Amino acid sequence: MAYGERFKAQMVQKLADPQGPSASRLAKQVGVPQSTLSRWLRRAGTLPAGTVQFPSDPHRTGMTGKRPQDWTAEEKLQLLIAAAAVPAEELGAFLRRQGLHEAQLQQWRQRVLSGLAARPAAPPKGGSADARRVRELERELARKDKALAETAALLVLEKKVRRLWGDGDDDTGKQSGSRS
Numbered sequence: 001m002a003y004g005e006r007f008k009a010q011m012v013q014k015l016a017d018p019q020g021p022s023a024s025r026l027a028k029q030v031g032v033p034q035s036t037l038s039r040w041l042r043r044a045g046t047l048p049a050g051t052v053q054f055p056s057d058p059h060r061t062g063m064t065g066k067r068p069q070d071w072t073a074e075e076k077l078q079l080l081i082a083a084a085a086v087p088a089e090e091l092g093a094f095l096r097r098q099g100l101h102e103a104q105l106q107q108w109r110q111r112v113l114s115g116l117a118a119r120p121a122a123p124p125k126g127g128s129a130d131a132r133r134v135r136e137l138e139r140e141l142a143r144k145d146k147a148l149a150e151t152a153a154l155l156v157l158e159k160k161v162r163r164l165w166g167d168g169d170d171d172t173g174k175q176s177g178s179r180s
Contacts, residue, residue, distance in 0.1 A: 003032070008040050011026065011030065011032065011037055011040060012040050012041055012044045014026055015037060015038075015040075015041045016041065016044070016097060023037045023038050023041070041097075042099060067099075068098075068099065068100050068104050076108045077112065079098060079100070079105075079108075080105070080108055080109055080112060082094075083095070083105055
C-alpha cells in the first residue's frame with residue numbers, strides 16, 4: 001500500500017517524540033507494519049531539510065541514516081556528549097532514536113577514555129631540561145613497573161607448578177639408585 005508523505009511525516013514525528021508510542025504499538029494503532037515505520041524513521045535523517053519536522057528535543061542529535069559503525073569519530077563523540085546529558089530513565093529511548101544499542105555507547109565511551117589515558121599531555125615546545133628528565137623518568141618507571149608485574153606473575157606460576165608437581169624431587173633418581 002502506498003502512503004502519502006504527510007502521513008509518513010506524522011508517523012515519524014510520533015516515533016521521534018520521547019513520550020510517543022513505540023514502533024510496535026504505533027504499528028498496531030495505525031495498521032502499518034512495524035518494519036515500515038522503523039524504515040521511515042531511519043530515513044527521516046536523510047530527507048531534504050524541512051521535509052520532516054522533528055519535535056524540539058534538547059537530547060536529539062539528529063539521525064544520520066548511517067549505520068553506527070559508519071559514523072565518524074566526531075559524530076560518535078557528539079553522541080557521547082549528548083547521551084551524557086540524557087537522564088538515565090530516558091537513555092533507552094534516546095538510543096533507539098539514534099539507532100544504537102547501549103553496548104555500542106559503552107564501547108565508544110571506553111575507546112574515548114582509553115585514548116585520553118594513552119596520550120600524555122603534549123609538552124610545551126622547547127620544554128625545559130627538567131621536563132624532559134621527568135618524562136624520561138616516567139617512561140623508565142612505567143617500564144620497570146611492567147617488568148615487576150611480569151616477575152610477580154612468573155613467581156606465582158612457579159609456586160603453582162611446584163604445588164602441582166610436588167617439591168621438585170625427582171623420584172626416578174631414587175629408583176635407579178636402588179638397583180645398583
